[in-house]
Amino acid sequence: MVNRDAVNCEQVWHEISNYLEGEVDSALRLAMNEHFRTCQRCLSVLEGTRNVIQLYGDERMIEAPAGFGRRLEKRLAQNARVSGRRWSTWSAWLVPVAALLLFAGGLHVANSLTVTPELKSEHAQPGWGIPADMQVVVTADARVFHVAGCGVIHNKQTERTLTAKEAIEQGYVPCLRCMREYLHTASAGHVALESEADAEVDVDDEREHFDRR
Amino acid sequence: MVLNTLVDNPGQAGTTREQDLIARVQRGQNELFYELVKPYERRVYAAALAILRNEADAEDVAQEAMLKAFANIRQFRAEARFSTWLIQITVNEALMRRRRDRTVVMEGIDVRREEESDYAPRDFADWREIPSEALERKEVRQKLAAALATLDRKYREVFVLRDMEQFNIQETAAALGISVASVKTRLLRARLMLRDLLAAGWEQGWFSRLPFEKGSKPW
Numbered sequence: 538m539v540n541r542d543a544v545n546c547e548q549v550w551h552e553i554s555n556y557l558e559g560e561v562d563s564a565l566r567l568a569m570n571e572h573f574r575t576c577q578r579c580l581s582v583l584e585g586t587r588n589v590i591q592l593y594g595d596e597r598m599i600e601a602p603a604g605f606g607r608r609l610e611k612r613l614a615q616n617a618r619v620s621g622r623r624w625s626t627w628s629a630w631l632v633p634v635a636a637l638l639l640f641a642g643g644l645h646v647a648n649s650l651t652v653t654p655e656l657k658s659e660h661a662q663p664g665w666g667i668p669a670d671m672q673v674v675v676t677a678d679a680r681v682f683h684v685a686g687c688g689v690i691h692n693k694q695t696e697r698t699l700t701a702k703e704a705i706e707q708g709y710v711p712c713l714r715c716m717r718e719y720l721h722t723a724s725a726g727h728v729a730l731e732s733e734a735d736a737e738v739d740v741d742d743e744r745e746h747f748d749r750r
Numbered sequence: 751m752v753l754n755t756l757v758d759n760p761g762q763a764g765t766t767r768e769q770d771l772i773a774r775v776q777r778g779q780n781e782l783f784y785e786l787v788k789p790y791e792r793r794v795y796a797a798a799l800a801i802l803r804n805e806a807d808a809e810d811v812a813q814e815a816m817l818k819a820f821a822n823i824r825q826f827r828a829e830a831r832f833s834t835w836l837i838q839i840t841v842n843e844a845l846m847r848r849r850r851d852r853t854v855v856m857e858g859i860d861v862r863r864e865e866e867s868d869y870a871p872r873d874f875a876d877w878r879e880i881p882s883e884a885l886e887r888k889e890v891r892q893k894l895a896a897a898l899a900t901l902d903r904k905y906r907e908v909f910v911l912r913d914m915e916q917f918n919i920q921e922t923a924a925a926l927g928i929s930v931a932s933v934k935t936r937l938l939r940a941r942l943m944l945r946d947l948l949a950a951g952w953e954q955g956w957f958s959r960l961p962f963e964k965g966s967k968p969w
Contacts, residue, residue: 550871554938558919582871585945588879592894593913593944597885600895601795602805605812609791610784612813613820617780 544568549579553586667711667719669702675709687715768832776824783820790833791816793915794840800910801844803899811847815840837915841925871942874949893956897947901940908933909940 544552544565549572555561556569573580592598673682677695682704689712690696699707711719771786787794794815799808819839826835884890898906911922912933923933948956 547868547870550942551868551938554941555934557941578873581874582942582945584879585871585949586941589941589944589948590913591882592880592885592948593898593909594916595882595885598891598894599792599796599914600891601792601812602809605795605809606788606791608809609813609816610788613784613816616817616820617783 544572546572546576546579549573549576550582553579553583556583557587557590665719667701667705667716669700671701672698673701673704674698675704675707680708680710681712682709682716683712684715687712689714769828772823772826772828772832775820776826780820783823786832787816787819787836790836793833794836796910797837797840797915798844800907800914801841801848801903803903807847807851808844811844812840815843818843833915834917834921837911837917838921838925841911845926869939869942872946872949874946874953878952880948880952893951894948897944897951900947901943905936905940905943908936909944912937913941 549556549569552561552565552569556566561569573583672685674685674687674690674696675682676690676692676697679691682699682701683690685698713720768786771782775783775786791812795808795812798811798815799805802808802811815836819836822839826832880890885894898909901909907926908922908928911917911925912919917925919930919933919937922937923930926933928936
C-alpha cells in the first residue's frame, strides 16, 4: 500500500502509468507531485514516459506498407463483385425457382379445392360441380367412378368406396351414365370438382338470401 | 453520387458522416464500405502487426478482418465505436491466426513472474524530449517502430491497443482476453521500457541529426 503522505522512487515508478492515466487518487497525486519536485530521476521517468505516450499516440506512427490501401480496396471490390455475382446467380435462380414454387404451391392449393388430375382415359371428360365428399365407387382396372348402384359397374367384386374428390385425384373420371348431370355442364378448362369452400359460400349465400326474404 | 454528397458537406460532423455511411452500407450500399473503413485501414494493419509481428501475415489478417467486418456490418450497433469494433475484429483474427500457426511458446509462469516483478527505469545522463514534429522524419518513425518491435509480445500488444489504437483499459482487456490489472501492469512496463529504449537511443545517437538544441536535461 502506498503511503499517501510521502512516496519513494519505487512507489512512484509503480504508479507512474496510473498517474498519467489520471487513475490515482488525489492524495497520491499530491504525494507524487511533491516527489517530482525533489527527485530528478523520477521527473525524467515521468517526462520520458509522457513523451513515449505522446509520440506513439501520434497518427503518423501508425503506418502501413506502401500500396496497402490500394490492395485492400481491390480485395474489397473483388469481394463485393463476388457477393454481387453470388447474389446475381442466386437471384437468377431464385426468380424461376420462386415462380416454380409459387406455381407448385398454387397448384397444391388449387388441388385442395379443385382437382385437375391426369385422367385415366383420354376419352374421359371431367365433371363439373361434383360434391367433393360425395361417396362414389370404383373398381379394379376401370377408369370411371360411379354412384353406388350404377347399372354399368363392371367387376363389382373389386368395388371400393371413396369420395369423389379422392376418385378424381386418383385419375378416375365420372361415369357417363350415373354421373351425367355433372357432365353436361362441364366445359374445357373448368374445374372438375365443387370445392368445400365454394359449397360453404353457397350455403351462406342461400342463408343470406333466405334471411332477407 | 452518394460519396460526393458526403464529401461535399464539410459541415457534417465526422461521427455523423460515419454513422450515415454505416447505415448506408447496412442497407446494402456495399460500394461505400471501403470509404467507411479507409480512415482506419492503417490502424487495423497496426493492430494485426502488433500481434503477428510479420508484415505479410499482418496485411493478410487485416484484409480478412475487413472482409469479416463487411460480412457482419449489420450486426454493428451504434452504441459501440466503429473503430473499436473494427479493431476488435482484427485482434480476434490475428489471435486466431497466431494460434493456428502455433508460433507462440507457452509462457504462463514466466508472464506471472515478470508481471509481478518491479521494473526499475534507467537513469540517463543525457536525455531530451523528442518533439512530435520529429515524426515527420521517416528515420525517427522507423527508430520508434524498431524500439516497439523489441518489446515482448504481451507488452507490445497492450501498448499498441492502449496507446496507439486509443482503446481504453477495459477495451484492451476485453480485446486480449486478459484482466484489467494485467493490462495496467503490462502497460506500465511497456511504457517504461520504451522510455528506456528511446533514452538509450538518444545516447546512441539515434536522434543526433534532429535539429534540437544541444543542452542538458530539460528538468
